[in-house]
Amino acid sequence: MKKAxxxxANKGIGLEVARQLLQKGYYVYLGSRNLKNGEIAVESLKGEGLTNAEAVELDVTSQNSVNSARIEIEKKTDVLDVLINNAGINGVKFDGNTxxxxxxxxxxxAVFKEVYEVNVYGVIRTTQAFLDLLKKSSAPRIVMVSSSQGSLALHSDPTFIHYKFKGAVYQSSKSALNMYTIVLAYELxxxxxxxxAVSPGSTKTDFNHHLGAGSVEVAGNxxxxxxxxxxxGPTGKFFSEDMQTETGEIPW
Incomplete structure (x- = not known):
């Protein structure tokens, strides 16, 4: 049985990805900053008959937490087939729904540091910690959950549908994540x-006060x-299938 x-992964798109991988026959470790929330998510999945799930306490902003999660998972398996770096924040405050x-x-x-700690440094910590387990897989896969908002090419194009939706922090964190993806794919x-790197598209979750347009089912898929x-299949590429390009690939 492959392991991911x-x-x-305790809510939103991460939980939906866990659900779909479980349906595909994977054993899934749900990383959750708060272990209790992760365990609640696992119980909800088991209530759907998806029993090959396990919560792991994993706070990507803490090297000690990442190291502890690595130790716990290695006690259970010496191979990891899939790593999905899904944890992320936008750091945005809301005025009502705006x-x-x-x-x-x-x-x-300070705001840049807060967001980068999760969206960039957290990804690096987690990827590096689990890389040796991934290398033992015959077909290792790493998915960076990014955003089309991190595309430099699109955001410099006045015809881009979201051209006027500029934000210096979240968008630049995803641009940095994208470059890390390119370099990592090259080194491997x-x-x-x-x-x-994959953008799930605008999705209605807690992440955006449920203002997104799409469903978690579509985003998870x-x-x-x-x-x-x-x-x-491709490697070192950037995909956003909601942009409706021929292959789903979008420019960096």
């Missing part, structure tokens, strides 16, 4: 890894697709 680890976007001119460095090119790609 998902960060931030997001207050971070500006480049006056947003403090001589192994059977597939490493890709977009991520799972790249967790399951075959040996001839």
């Amino acid at each position: 680890l998902i960060t931030g 997001p207050i976007m971070h500006t480049a001119t006056d947003t403090s460095v 090119r001589d192994f059977p890894f597939k490493v890709n 977009r991520i799972v697709k790249y967790a399951l790609i075959g040996k001839d």
Whole structure:
């Protein structure tokens, strides 16, 4: 049975990805910053008959927590087939249902640090901690949950549908994540890894005060697709299937 680890998997898109991988026959470790919340999520899945799930306490902002999760998972398996770096925050405050976007001119460095700690450094910590277990898989897959909002090419194009929706912090964190994805895929090119960045699209979850347009089922399916790609599939690419390009690939 193949095994997958998902960060931030106790709710939203992460939980839906866990559900779909379980339905595909995977054993899934649900990483959750709060272990109790993870255990509640696991119980909900078991209530659906999806029993091969287990909660793991995993706070991506803490190296000690990541290391502890690594030790706990290695007690149960010496191989990891899929890592989905899903945990993320936007750091945005809301005025009612209106997001207050971070500006480049006056947003403090502290806000940048808070968001980057999860969206960038947390991904690096987790990926590096589990890389050796992934290398033992015959077909290791890493999916970085990114956003089309992190595309430099799109955000410099005035015809882009979200061109005027600018935010200095969240968007730049995803741009940094994208570059890490490119470099990681390149460094792992001589192994059977597939490493890709995937935007799930605008999705109605707690992440955005449920203001997104799409469902978690659709978003989860977009991520799972790249967790399951075959040996001839892409690596080092950026996908956002809601952009309706021919292949789903979008520019960096």
